[in-house]
Amino acid sequence: xxxxxxxxxxxxxxxxxxxxxxxxxxxxxxxxxxxxxxxxxxxxxxxxxxxxxxxxxxxxxxxxxxxxxxxxxxxxxxxxxxxxxxxxxxxxxxxxxxxxxxxxxxxxxxxxxxxxxxxxxxxxxxxxxxxxxxxxxxxxxxxxxxxxxxxxxxxxxxxxxxxxxxxxxxxxxxxxxxxxxxxxxxxxxxxxxxxxxxxxxxxxxxxxxxxxxxxxxxxxxxxxxxxxxxxxxxxxxxxxxxxxxxxxxxxxxxxxxxxxxxxxxxxxxxxxxxxxxxxxxxxxxxxxxxxxxxxxxxxxxxxxxxxxxxxxxxxxxxxxxxxxxxxxxxxxxxxxxxxxxxxxxxxxxxxxxxxxxxxxxx
Numbered sequence: 232x233x234x235x236x237x238x239x240x241x242x243x244x245x246x247x248x249x250x251x252x253x254x255x256x257x258x259x260x261x262x263x264x265x266x267x268x269x270x271x272x273x274x275x276x277x278x279x280x281x282x283x284x285x286x287x288x289x290x291x292x293x294x295x296x297x298x299x300x301x302x303x304x305x306x307x308x309x310x311x312x313x314x315x316x317x318x319x320x321x322x323x324x325x326x327x328x329x330x331x332x333x334x335x336x337x338x339x340x341x342x343x344x345x346x347x348x349x350x351x352x353x354x355x356x357x358x359x360x361x362x363x364x365x366x367x368x369x370x371x372x373x374x375x376x377x378x379x380x381x382x383x384x385x386x387x388x389x390x391x392x393x394x395x396x397x398x399x400x401x402x403x404x405x406x407x408x409x410x411x412x413x414x415x416x417x418x419x420x421x422x423x424x425x426x427x428x429x430x431x432x433x434x435x436x437x438x439x440x441x442x443x444x445x446x447x448x449x450x451x452x453x454x455x456x457x458x459x460x461x462x463x464x465x466x467x468x469x470x471x472x473x474x475x476x477x478x479x480x481x482x483x484x485x486x487x488x489x490x491x492x493x494x495x496x497x498x499x500x501x502x503x504x505x506x507x508x509x510x511x512x513x514x515x516x517x518x519x520x521x522x523x524x525x526x527x528x529x530x531x532x533x534x535x536x537x538x539x540x541x542x543x544x545x546x547x548x549x550x551x552x553x554x555x556x557x558x559x560x561x562x563x564x565x566x567x568x569x570x571x572x573x574x575x576x577x578x579x580x581x582x583x584x585x586x587x588x589x590x591x592x593x
Contacts (some may be wrong), residue, residue, distance in 0.1 A: 232590060235317035236260075236277040237308060238294075240324055241285060243566075247429075248510060249340060252376075252400050253323040253402020256286070259401065259583035261287050276311055278303045295473045306328050319371070319590055324360065332370040334593050336372035336586075338398075339363060339383065341528075342383040347433045351464050366389050371593045372560040376508035377529035396589045398477050401579030402513035405490030412493040417481040420456035424553065425496035425520075427484065428513040430471075431464030433504045435525070435543050440478060442502070442549035449550070452557050453477070455497055460484045489569050493518035498556045498563075502543040506530055512538070516570030521563050533564070533577075537569035 233387070240253040242540045261559045264270045270291040277296045286292065297307040309328035312320055320327070321336045344351050344359045347511065365387050366384065367373050375381040386389040413419070424443065428434050436459065442459045456477040472478050484492060491539050493499065499515035512533050515522050522538030524530045531540055539552045555562060 232271045232318040233274070233313055233315075234271050234590065235274050235276065235320045235321040237304070237320075237324070237417065238281070238286075238543070239278040239303060239308070240279050242277060242279040245483070246421070246507075249306055249324050250263040251510070252338070252340070255403070255537065255579050256323055256402060256582060258267060258286060259579035260586060261289060261292055263580065263583040263587060264291055266565040267587075271590075272319065274315070276306070276308055278489060283324060321586075321590075323374075324367070325366055326362045327369055329365070335369060335370045336374065336590065336593065337366045337370040338374040338522050339367060339384060339507075339552075341374050341505070342381055343505050343507065345387055350432055355376070370394070372396060372589050373399065374589070376400055377532055377588060379458045379532065380507045381442060388399055396585065398582050398589075399577050400508055400510070400584045401582050402510055402577040403415045403519065403579070404517040405493060406487055406513050406576075407490035407494055407518070408423070408487055410491045412497050414495075416488065416491075417458075417484070418462075418479070419458060419481070419495075420454070420477065420479065422452075422454065422497055423456040423458045423479070424498055424500045425460065425492060425515075426500055427460045427489070427492070427514075428501070428503070429461050429464040430459060430467050431479075432466050434464075435502050435504050437468070438501060438543065438546050438549065439502055440472055442546045442553065443474060443478070443500075445546060446553045447477075450554060450557065455557065456494070457500075458492070460492060489514065493520045496520050498523055500553065501525070501530070501547075502541055502549050503528075503530065504543050509533055513574050516574040519567045521556055521566040523549070524572065525557060533573075535569075536571050537573035538566060 240250045243250050244259045257394045274293045280296050299307045306329050309331045312331040319334045323338045327337050344356050348356050367390045375397050383394045430436050458479045460481050493515050498521040505528045524534050525543040526540035541552050
């Protein structure tokens, strides 16, 4: 097959979930393709020139840079597809070009804008709704990051379950740097609960801080801090954290420092209200860090029996399970061991194999 891939999200400077997904999946697709007895021809389309070492070089991979600042997908990528007529076009994000020939595959990561419309401007919300609906209907194959997202696509857009393929992203074991260096860089306390993610309403930061305060009031281990790692997102409210002792906002964290942050945390606390796929949950399990997460959206799929699941709307429930994690050594050890096993389910090699199988079916 001749496969065109939108690689435009892989060259951004500050990598978030969607960009990380595109980078890692494309790398895995290239690696898996090289192992096939009859490799496919992959053409990667970029808006900006990639670093020389971004993707492995191969005679079966062509890199094409077509610069344009705005409407790149709908004008430049579409024109390239009209010109080359690939067997299938794959966009590892929500948006296919509006007009282009042939079969297509698209990844829909989540429908968070349906559940938290206030987290987007009206223009952003209308664009996301229109392009996701169009892309999911236009594509021959829709990849969903979780069963939860697959159900959302059926519910909100009437997408046939037969064309949706649930392909879990891979989650690599984070690199673990010297903790003392990381601790000094981010001014971390000796012991801490850890949250990683953009600080925005759907991450449930306000209730997490309130649960932490409630836990503090009923524990003898109140020296354990709460570290909130991540940039301040849309509708962040200073009052969520204002005046709370031992809560540390450390901002955006370099990828190279995440492993040490996870590994030295008492637990990852991730009572998010909605996740299409929660990378921090699996990264923490890779590092042997106990996980507390919400029993909503995709998180129960990811955690399985390897973590504590809570009602994200119940501050008491979150606080009580934080207490369990600090007081029950046997529980912590059990979750650590189960977490190592659970994390092995999520590999990019497995994701790439599933994607190629779906391409073949199309």
